[in-house]
Amino acid sequence: MPAIVTDNFKRRVIDTLINDIDSTGVSYHVAVGRSEPYDSADTVVDPIQNIREIRNAQLSMQSVKIITDRSFCVERYNWSQGSVYSAYDDNVTQIPAQPFYVYTDEQYVYICLEQGKNAAGQPVTSTVKPTGTADHIMTADGYTWKFLYSIGALRESKFQASNFIPVKLVNSVDSSSSLDDTTQFGVQSNAIPGSIVGYRLTNTGTGYTSAPSVVIQGNGNGAKGTAFIDGGSVSKIEMAESSGVKVFGTGYDFASVSLTGGGGLGATAEPILSFKNGFGADPRDDLKCTSIMFNVKPAGDEDSDWVVDNDFRQIMLVRNIQDSANGTIYTGNTGNALKMMNVSSINSAFTRDQTIIGQTSGAKAVVDTLDANSLFYHQNEATGFLAFQNGEVILEQNAAGEATIDSAIVPGARDVDPATGQILYIDNRAAVTRSDDATEDIKIIIRL
Numbered sequence: 001m002p003a004i005v006t007d008n009f010k011r012r013v014i015d016t017l018i019n020d021i022d023s024t025g026v027s028y029h030v031a032v033g034r035s036e037p038y039d040s041a042d043t044v045v046d047p048i049q050n051i052r053e054i055r056n057a058q059l060s061m062q063s064v065k066i067i068t069d070r071s072f073c074v075e076r077y078n079w080s081q082g083s084v085y086s087a088y089d090d091n092v093t094q095i096p097a098q099p100f101y102v103y104t105d106e107q108y109v110y111i112c113l114e115q116g117k118n119a120a121g122q123p124v125t126s127t128v129k130p131t132g133t134a135d136h137i138m139t140a141d142g143y144t145w146k147f148l149y150s151i152g153a154l155r156e157s158k159f160q161a162s163n164f165i166p167v168k169l170v171n172s173v174d175s176s177s178s179l180d181d182t183t184q185f186g187v188q189s190n191a192i193p194g195s196i197v198g199y200r201l202t203n204t205g206t207g208y209t210s211a212p213s214v215v216i217q218g219n220g221n222g223a224k225g226t227a228f229i230d231g232g233s234v235s236k237i238e239m240a241e242s243s244g245v246k247v248f249g250t251g252y253d254f255a256s257v258s259l260t261g262g263g264g265l266g267a268t269a270e271p272i273l274s275f276k277n278g279f280g281a282d283p284r285d286d287l288k289c290t291s292i293m294f295n296v297k298p299a300g301d302e303d304s305d306w307v308v309d310n311d312f313r314q315i316m317l318v319r320n321i322q323d324s325a326n327g328t329i330y331t332g333n334t335g336n337a338l339k340m341m342n343v344s345s346i347n348s349a350f351t352r353d354q355t356i357i358g359q360t361s362g363a364k365a366v367v368d369t370l371d372a373n374s375l376f377y378h379q380n381e382a383t384g385f386l387a388f389q390n391g392e393v394i395l396e397q398n399a400a401g402e403a404t405i406d407s408a409i410v411p412g413a414r415d416v417d418p419a420t421g422q423i424l425y426i427d428n429r430a431a432v433t434r435s436d437d438a439t440e441d442i443k444i445i446i447r448l
Helices: 007-021 053-057 154-160 179-189
Strands: 028-033 061-066 069-075 101-103 108-114 146-151 165-166 196-203 211-219 225-230 233-238 255-260 268-273 291-296 312-320 334-336 339-348 355-358 364-370 374-377 395-396 402-407 420-431 441-448
Touching: 007 069, 007 291, 028 291, 028 441, 053 061, 053 420, 069 154, 108 196, 108 233, 146 179, 154 165, 154 291, 165 291, 196 211, 196 233, 211 225, 211 268, 255 268, 312 441, 334 402, 420 441
Parallel strands: none
Antiparallel strands: 028 061, 028 312, 061 334, 069 165, 069 291, 101 108, 108 146, 196 268, 211 255, 225 233, 291 441, 312 420, 339 374, 339 402, 355 364, 355 395, 364 374, 395 402
């Protein structure tokens, strides 16, 4: 039978995930891997939802970094002069093509409560950027905005992306709280529950010689509306003003509206209600948030745990990956997932991403990185999983590298066992080349 999963359910899922991340005895890491190209043209392929895809991602894992930074997030819509924005509408499922909230260059987020319209009821462009932190910001272009929250420099650096911005609920503040949090907490605390913030015209009617009265029925009080006519029809209904403030009322769980008088007939409308606790009480509700962002910033080689002077093509989110030494949950800040062998009698240098072959065992592997006498490598379905032998000569398949293995597997070189843990997310990307003087800004965004 037809069914839906509500935004409330999706946010509960994200809350559960965040609680799990914060739980004692649980670890979440971002992992990267796959140094080898996808194909001869290195064309990015879409990951497939099956066990083999997960296993292959684990086999090519290079490094991990623990997650400490996560946030709810929503799509980013920069305010732009000359754009048309929608007003919030409780009858809209997703974010409309003309979004109902904006992000300004001051790092402020505003929700549009009333769209600017001309006398004929047609939307007009937004020409005046909302500013300040007032509850109702009425700009000269006819729009009405409400300030929700601001994003400070620290959260911007962690969670702002080209298409997403962070959003959160501030649970409490004290003397050590940031100005951003203190201001948002004030907005949350002063939210007006059960407001009527607008009206949808469902029929414009005919024959009106004057504006009809807007009559509201419901279990709240105080909301008022003003109708306008154009060419004998009702062209729009705006929220009434009192002393320069829009009158939205309070306490409405339900309401209906009728248009009476004015000499015409047939005009009908529906009220648009805020969330039960009011706009600003929880901006995650206001902005229809159903996404979470994770952020890590690996710097250089991270104490030799991260590969430099090579690339990766996969980013993974892994829960409870295990320590390779003792099988316990790995809680280290960073970790190496590659096997390592020590070599000597190096007749020719080895090359990253080349396949090496043991001349006695026939074992094969892909070289991820190397130093003077050590090779870090991984094996996959293409190389097979034969074990190298101590003392055997290894040659590169398509290059001149040659050496003798002193120790085929160096105990303790691998921090984590990539075959363990739960892979929760895989993202295939174009090759990202790392260097020892660079810091990557890795953001994982999961949308439910």
